[in-house]
Amino acid sequence: MKTSKNTEFSYLRELAGYSVKEVASLFGKSERTVYRWENGETTPDNRIIQELKAIYEARSGNKHNGPYKFKFIDLFAGIGGLRKAFESVGGKCVFTSEWDQACRKTYQENFDCDHPVHGDIREIDLDSVPEYDVLLAGFPCQPFSIAGVSKKNSLGRPHGFHCDTQGTLFFDVAHMLERHRPKAFLLENVKNLVSHDKGRTFKIIMRTLVEELGYHVDYRIIDAKPFVPQHRERIFIAGFREDAGFSFDDLILPDTSPKLRSILHPEDGTEVPEPPYTEGSSATVASKYTLSDRLWQYLQNYAEKHRAKGNGFGYGLFGPEDVARTLSARYYKDGSEILIKQDGKNPRRLTPRECARLMGFDKPGESKFVIPVSDTQAYKQFGNSVAVPVVEAVARHMLPYLEYIMGTGGRPAATGKPEQLVLFEKEVAYV
Structure with a gap:
């Protein structure tokens, strides 16, 4: 079980699979006392912490003292x-x-x-x-x-x-x-x-x-x-x-450098569909990642305006055999630094799964890294991360x-x- 709690007690309580009421009963404490532990207002005895760890390890078979260098x-x-x-x-x-x-x-x-x-x-x-x-x-x-x-x-x-x-x-x-x-x-x-x-x-x-x-x-x-x-x-x-x-x-x-093809969805049915990033039995990229006519026209106009001034600002348009620009935390805004060419329609953004592969959290073709947040948060997180x-x-x-x-x-x-x-x-x- 995963948690976003900050106190060690709350973290271990959820790993052990207990509610606040169950912990109170288990250790003979009032629920009010346990809530104080939960929120970090007070700290439980080390004995309670160790017992919760032991319960979790016994239930999961997960010992955290295995071999390491x-x-x-x-x-x-x-x-x-x-x-x-x-x-x-x-x-x-x-x-x-x-x-x-x-x-x-x-x-x-x-x-x-x-x-x-x-x-x-x-x-x-x-x-x-x-x-x-x-x-x-x-x-x-x-x-x-x-x-x-x-x-x-x-x-x-x-x-x-x-x-x-x-x-x-x-x-x-x-x-x-x-x-x-x-x-x-x-x-x-x-x-x-x-x-x-x-x-x-x-x-x-x-x-x-x-x-x-x-x-x-x-x-x-x-x-x-x-x-x-x-x-x-x-x-x-x-x-x-x-x-x-x-x-x-x-x-x-x-x-040498790998090419974008290695991290893109193949869209040919060889990849297991992964909603909301892909759709249909062929696992084609979901239509929501294709730029709207309005946004695509805006990006083209913006790039042309800066080209006329001799500036290098503009979008980056890439195909499967290219190497992309840097993925940034602002990618969620318009995706302009890395746009993927599409035959017969406007270019599209990368999906968060493709970003996970682009940053090396997943290997090419893999979809193991869990992305539990919105697309906006995922783009920010991958854009701020290390390769x-x-x-x-x-x-x-x-x-x-x-x-x-x-x-x-x-x-x-x-x-x-x-x-x-x-x-x-x-x-x-x-x-």
Whole structure:
């Protein structure tokens, strides 16, 4: 049973299959007391939590202490792209935080969590986070306040990330790294993080991770095109508590790209129908995804107006043998960045199922990833997510270095100091 509750008690109660009234009877408590546990007003004894876990495991036959290589936490989790990738290399997720309720619903429908999905990271008690080896975070890109830093520089006063990044969500990531000192981390962001706020944001992030927190760090901007039929550039920042010789330079990417045909509905009867995305025995794409005459004319007029001005704005029209533009969170508005050609009629949007395949949550031809939300929410969620196969490649690349630090593997071949960090140190003066 899945739930969007936030308290550990409510989560386990629903997993165990009990109502509030049944729990009150089982443990000899009043329903009012149980409702307080449910809403987080008070906390039940640990004995009750453990018993609910035992009941759920006994009923489902699902033991959550099976074999795994390392433990990780999933921050700014979205719909679980980072988690899906790191589970594929033997990781076990022990803590999750995601503020958006619709994302939490999708996340919990697709992952067998033995812990609640927490909300706002700023409200998390760091002492309540279980032990872990790797921190994963796709944190938002936000500007830092430079004024206070400049003033302290002029006065000769020390400053650090507690001052420089206060009020941003990167601060919470850095605070966790400082408090828990995990063996490794992976941060993901848009490629423009490097140039954001004239480069100041990235300078402070790197200074925080390298100089203040003492991690050995490398970064790389990776296009998802070798893995999925989509141009999607994202920056990945990997850090290790010890110098294991890690470098992104050794990450070899495929030199070919799949085409859109691999993720589109075939519409020839070979795919099982999946309402509301497809219809009829041939599983043709539902008519609601075809653009109306009015919207299609508007997009054409808009593109022509900007072409006349010498601008590149406009829709993107693609066929089965093409590679698409980047899927964005605004796709729900008009679908203009990725429109699919159709013979004899207006182009159409991708269906949410095709978006799941385009982002690697489903493999080509699969329909396993549960999409429990509206099309609008699904487009937002996939547009904000990572391309899962890219992160899987990064996770596989990081794994030998993590195992070496954990003492479960030999030292990987040394590659020298990461080239990107050398360039960073040579060409960029810290703020």
